[in-house]
Ligand SMILES: Nc1ncnc2c1ncn2[C@@H]1O[C@H](COP(=O)(O)OP(=O)(O)OP(=O)(O)O)[C@@H](O)[C@H]1O
């Protein structure tokens with residue numbers, strides 16, 4: 381009896397080894413994600429992943445550079461996140477995503493697609509969000525919000541530059557979204573970026589945004605508004621007059 385199988389019949393041992401021995405570096409770079417990411421390099425959408433802007437529970441966000449030297453933001457969702465149950469709640473009540481399968485990777489892929497669709501729609505109705513560029517499975521590529529390669533800070537980190545005006549602006553955005561049948565559903569000072577030089581605000585983290593037909597849309601619409609009212613209260617009490 382032959383001790384060894386012919387080369388042809390041998391199982392792809394290296395393949396198996398690779399799968400087993402390549403843990404998800406940084407929590408997101410597992411083998412599949414690396415291969416999917418490679419596609420964006422091959423298509424010349426990005427030339428390099430430069431650094432990690434932020435690590436979250438559900439995703440990491442990286443700055444990338446394009447072949448022409450512009451910057452993009454790459455959000456990579458973890459395939460193993462503790463938030464599956466929450467994600468499913470936001471997906472299943474949304475008529476655009478009714479047929480989502482309950483397997484964990486499928487939920488994450490739908491979640492990524494949902495963020496892409498939401499950013500596209502919100503850009504169209506002129507809500508200031510990062511413009512979506514592309515997505516594949518758990519990877520979302522979007523406009524980089526920052527100056528000279530440095531990402532803008534979250535509003536929570538540096539506070540508003542024009543509290544009264546900026547609060548009104550955000551309430552207007554929430555209402556505009558509602559009139560256009562969409563609710564952000566996780567709006568707070570942590571999901572707003574600020575360009576403090578130009579006093580501009582941007583709304584980010586839009587995966588959980590739902591259509592107003594979602595059974596909880598009204599509850600989440602009110603919560604978004606309350607979060608903004610609560611956050612700005614302390615700035616408005618201290619500064620009755622604002623330039
Ligand atoms: N388009 C962008 N341009 C620049 N920075 C960005 C962009 N999108 C996200 N970021 C940065 O990445 C951080 C996390 O982004 P986001 O809130 O979308 O991810 P998340 O994983 O849902 O985070 P968390 O769990 O903390 O809410 C933001 O606070 C911001 O600093």
Ligand SMILES: [Mg+2]
Pocket residue numbers: 436570571585
């Ligand atoms: Mg966030």
